[in-house]
Amino acid sequence: MITVLLADDEHLIRGALASLLSLEDDITVVAQAGTGDEALAMARAHHPDVAVLDLQMPGLDGVAVAARLRDDAPGCAAMIVTSHARAGALKRALSVGVRGFVPKTVSAHDLAQIIRTVHTGGRYIDQELAADAIAAGASPLTPRETELLSYAEDGAPVADIASRASLSSGTVRNYLSAAAMKLGAENRHVAARIAREHGWL
Amino acid sequence: MSVEDWVERLGGQDGPDRYRRYALGSVGFLAVSEIGLWAIWVVQEDIDALWRTSVAVLGAAHALIQFLLWRYGLNHYLATGPRPVRLVAAFTALTVAMAVLGCVLLTSGPIDGGAMTAYTVWLLMYYAGPPVLALPPRVGSALVAAVSVASLAGAAVAGLRGSALVFVISASIVMVPFMAIASRATGWSVRLIEQLAAARETQARLAVAEERLRFGRDLHDVLGRNLAVVALKSELAAQLARRGLPEAVEHMVEVQRIARESQREIRSVVRGYRTADLHTELAGARSVLEAAGIDCRIEYGPAARLPSDVQSALGWVVREGTTNVLRHAQGASRCTMSLRTAGPAEALLVMENDGGSGAPPGAGTGLTGLKERLAGLDGTLATEQDSGGHFRLTARIPWEDGE
Numbered sequence: 001m002i003t004v005l006l007a008d009d010e011h012l013i014r015g016a017l018a019s020l021l022s023l024e025d026d027i028t029v030v031a032q033a034g035t036g037d038e039a040l041a042m043a044r045a046h047h048p049d050v051a052v053l054d055l056q057m058p059g060l061d062g063v064a065v066a067a068r069l070r071d072d073a074p075g076c077a078a079m080i081v082t083s084h085a086r087a088g089a090l091k092r093a094l095s096v097g098v099r100g101f102v103p104k105t106v107s108a109h110d111l112a113q114i115i116r117t118v119h120t121g122g123r124y125i126d127q128e129l130a131a132d133a134i135a136a137g138a139s140p141l142t143p144r145e146t147e148l149l150s151y152a153e154d155g156a157p158v159a160d161i162a163s164r165a166s167l168s169s170g171t172v173r174n175y176l177s178a179a180a181m182k183l184g185a186e187n188r189h190v191a192a193r194i195a196r197e198h199g200w201l
Numbered sequence: 202m203s204v205e206d207w208v209e210r211l212g213g214q215d216g217p218d219r220y221r222r223y224a225l226g227s228v229g230f231l232a233v234s235e236i237g238l239w240a241i242w243v244v245q246e247d248i249d250a251l252w253r254t255s256v257a258v259l260g261a262a263h264a265l266i267q268f269l270l271w272r273y274g275l276n277h278y279l280a281t282g283p284r285p286v287r288l289v290a291a292f293t294a295l296t297v298a299m300a301v302l303g304c305v306l307l308t309s310g311p312i313d314g315g316a317m318t319a320y321t322v323w324l325l326m327y328y329a330g331p332p333v334l335a336l337p338p339r340v341g342s343a344l345v346a347a348v349s350v351a352s353l354a355g356a357a358v359a360g361l362r363g364s365a366l367v368f369v370i371s372a373s374i375v376m377v378p379f380m381a382i383a384s385r386a387t388g389w390s391v392r393l394i395e396q397l398a399a400a401r402e403t404q405a406r407l408a409v410a411e412e413r414l415r416f417g418r419d420l421h422d423v424l425g426r427n428l429a430v431v432a433l434k435s436e437l438a439a440q441l442a443r444r445g446l447p448e449a450v451e452h453m454v455e456v457q458r459i460a461r462e463s464q465r466e467i468r469s470v471v472r473g474y475r476t477a478d479l480h481t482e483l484a485g486a487r488s489v490l491e492a493a494g495i496d497c498r499i500e501y502g503p504a505a506r507l508p509s510d511v512q513s514a515l516g517w518v519v520r521e522g523t524t525n526v527l528r529h530a531q532g533a534s535r536c537t538m539s540l541r542t543a544g545p546a547e548a549l550l551v552m553e554n555d556g557g558s559g560a561p562p563g564a565g566t567g568l569t570g571l572k573e574r575l576a577g578l579d580g581t582l583a584t585e586q587d588s589g590g591h592f593r594l595t596a597r598i599p600w601e602d603g604e
Contacts, residue, residue: 091492094527105464107457123528127567128468130489130524135516138484184405 002119003030005048007039007065008081009057013104020108027112036060043073050115055082055089063089067096077118081106082129088198090125090133100124139200145179148172150201153192217391217398221279224391225272228330228384232268235327236261242319248311259299266292267327274335278388279395289335293348296328300352304359314365321356321369325349326376330384342381349377419470427463431456479504479512479519483538486523490536493527495554500539507548511598514578515540515550518596521567522552530556530592548600557590571596 004021006029008014018029031046033039036059043051043065051069053062060068066078079100080093093101100118102111103126114124139146151161162172176188185191195201239260243253269285270292276282303320306312312320328348333341353370361369434456441449480501487497507515519538526533533556543549572582580598 091489094489094493103464103468105461105468107461121531123531125524125527127521127524130527131520133489134482134485134520134523136485137481138488 002027002050002115003046003048004028004115005031005033005039005043005046005051005076007033007036007042007051007057007062008054009034010054017108017111021112021115024112027115034058036062036065039065040068040072043069043076047073048076050119051076051078052111052115053078053080055080063092063096063098066093066098070097077121079114079118079124081111088133088136088196088200090129094125101129102126103129136198139195139198140182141179141195141200145175145182146195146201148175149179149188149192149195152176152188153196153201155189217395220394221275221391224387225275228271228275228387229268231327231330232264232271235264235267235323238323239264242316242323246312246316248306252306252311255302256299259295259302263292263295263299263324263327266295267331270331270335274331275388275391278334279392285335289332289344292328292331293344296324296348297351299324300348300355303352304355307356307359307361314361314363317356317359317361318365318369318372321352321361322372322376325352325373326380329377329380333381334384334388338385345377345381349373416470420467423466423470424463427459427466431459431463434459478509479507479516479540482516482519483540486519486538490523490526495526495533495556496535498535498537498539500537500541502540503542503548504540507600510578511548511600514574514580514598515548515596517574518550518552518571518582518594521571522594525567525594526552526554526556530554532556532590542600543597546599546601548598550596552594554592555590557586557592568594 004027006014006018006021008017011034014032014034018032021027021029030048031042033042034057036053036057039051039053039057040060042048051066051073053065055062057065062080062082066080069076069078077099078097079102080089080098081102081104082089083104090101100114100123102114102124106114106126117124141149148161148165148167151164156164158169158172158176161176162169165172167175176191179195180186180188180191183191183194185194192201239257243257243260246253248256266288270288273282273285273288277284300321303312303317303324307314307317325348329345332344335341336344353373356369357366434452438449438452438456441452483499483501483504487499490497504512522538526536533554536552536554538550538552541549541551568582568584575582575596575598578598580596582597583595584593585595586592
């Protein structure tokens with residue numbers, strides 16, 4: 001029997017999916033969660049074999065939950081279900097060891113099949129989501145620009161960024177404005193957001 | 202406040218705001234230089250303390266008003282402030298007062314022609330800029346010309362003679378128009394920069410709006426019809442179910458099919474707005490593979506020179522091949538993708554990894570679809586796997602390299 005944790009903030013979808021998965025002979029849904037933090041708590045309490053995580057949830061998102069699960073519950077295989085084709089999400093998910101990445105359009109029957117694949121140690125990445133991530137290309141930012149932009153993300157002033165990076169304020173400003181120009185952003189805050197959305201940070 | 206904070210403050214955001222601050226900074230420097238010149242003049246001339254103080258105080262006030270007038274004049278020029286008429290009046294009055302003071306000093310004896318020359322030229326030079334920026338160009342030029350001519354005439358009447366007079370007139374003829382023109386040019390360049398920035402912003406907004414319209418239209422085309430069918434069919438199914446009729450199931454299966462199809466169609470609409478060249482696809486594939494911990498090397502070869510249909514077909518190969526590596530080659534730690542020309546008339550894309558394909562041949566790997574796609578361009582696709590788990594995918598497409 002494969003035990004499954006379902007985390008999705010849309011409870012209609014989660015409920016329907018749980019009912020449909022429970023119809024499969026070899027799958028039991030042992031826990032359901034509506035937020036990332038809840039999912040984490042449920043996973044610690046129930047030790048599911050597979051965690052099926054919605055990408056976008058209040059609080060921690062699916063990838064963040066998967067990253068924590070890797071440390072907290074190593075026996076649990078994490079997979080992400082998403083309705084949004086955000087290019088960056090797949091890369092983030094892969095880098096934290098997520099084993100399945102599927103669109104919400106998947107039918108419950110196929111999802112059950114993918115849960116089995118993931119449970120037996122396989123990896124399942126949806127063809128089209130992968131194509132989206134590939135077509136988004138690689139980051140146009142240099143490693144230095146990426147680093148500085150990630151410091152700028154939480155709204156830190158240039159002076160703070162400069163001291164964190166051990167650079168002068170003027171140099172930091174030059175890097176950040178180069179990054180903003182590459183991303184077509186009017187300032188560093190917008191640039192950081194764009195880069196984050198593309199998964200470049 | 203630390204130095205960094207000041208740098209942050211002065212630098213601030215990029216673009217027009219910064220340019221405007223720099224322009225203001227450079228005219229601010231003019232005011233500082235005026236104070237400096239008056240200080241030198243006051244120290245060098247051997248005159249009474251009263252005269253000395255008068256020139257120092259008036260000169261400092263002149264420099265200060267000069268700066269204020271630059272600032273408010275620029276604001277007015279850029280249509281972000283009222284016309285600083287009173288400041289222009291004060292500046293003019295102060296200039297005239299200083300010119301009169303110079304004449305008095307010359308006639309009553311404490312200064313000679315040389316000192317008067319520098320005094321008058323500096324006064325008129327610093328006066329000439331701001332009024333032409335703050336006032337309409339004709340009015341400003343007329344005012345500056347009138348004040349200059351009057352001051353020069355006053356100096357002549359007060360006893361400035363010979364080469365000193367010639368020098369002061371010729372220097373004024375050069376410096377006064379120069380400052381007036383530089384002043385307009387400064388304002389004009391700041392305005393131009395701001396207009397360019399605004400135009401760029403408008404253009405971007407328009408493009409976004411247009412895209413949104415197109416997107417909305419497409420989405421409506423795709424979804425509107427399907428949702429209507431879903432509503433109708435599920436209503437029918439509910440009615441049938443109430444009557445205990447088994448056809449309800451068929452209708453619900455149909456609803457399910459339509460809903461899934463709509464989801465696919467939405468995604469293809471979204472995808473339709475995205476075009477990527479082969480170079481981008483290769484770089485994107487590498488970034489995805491590296492996220493999964495697979496070391497990836499790319500040889501771009503002639504990627505950029507390939508015609509778009511070849512690029513798009515090979516882009517499919519890259520996406521499909523990459524997804525296969527992610528899905529099936531779990532043990533892979535290394536992957537290479539190289540694009541080359543093979544012989545005189547062929548482009549060759551080879552993808553290799555050390556994790557094997559893992560998949561049973563032809564089983565849902567999408568390779569069959571790829572073969573068909575490549576066949577449309579007379580291309581071929583071949584895969585081979587050795588016993589060491591080394592997997593290689595080779596796509597060939599006929600292509601005449603024009604270079």
